[in-house]
Amino acid sequence: MSPDPRLQIRPQIESLPTDHPAEAFLHQTLRPVLKLQNELFLSITSHFFVKRKIRFATMDIAQQKQQVQHSIGKDNRLRGLLFGIIVGQFTKEELDFYLKNEAEINRRITQLLVQRLHTQLERLYHSS
Secondary structure: OEEEOOHHHHHOOOOOOOOOOHHHHHHHHHHHHHOOOHHHHHHHHHHHHHHHHOOOOHHHHHHHHHHHHHHHHHHHHHHHHHHHHHOOOHHHHHHHHHOOOOOHHHHHHHHHHHHHHHOOHHHHOOOO
C-alpha cells in the first residue's frame, strides 16, 4: 500500500524526539496540519466574526485575544468546523490514535489553534 498522499503535502517541522505518544503526535501530525491549513483557519475565523457581528476590528489586542480564546473554546459551530479541517487531514492511523486519546488531543488542538491565531491577530483583522 502506498503512503497516504496527505503526508506528502504537509510542511516539515523540526522537533526534538520524544517518548510520549501524545507529544509525538503533536509534533509529527498536529503542528504540520495546522501550518498547512493556516489560511483556512484565518478565513473561517474571520468570517465567523463577521457573521456573528463581532466587531473584532474595534477591539484592543487583549480583547481580540480573549475573543479568539472564547470563540474557539465555547462556540461549538466554529470549534467543530476548525476541528473538522484538522481531523480531515489525518491518515487512518492518526485518526485511530486521535479517537483513542480524544480528550487530550482536543485540548492540544484548542491550545494550538488559539496560539496560532493569537500570533496572527493582524492577519485575522485584515481578512475580515
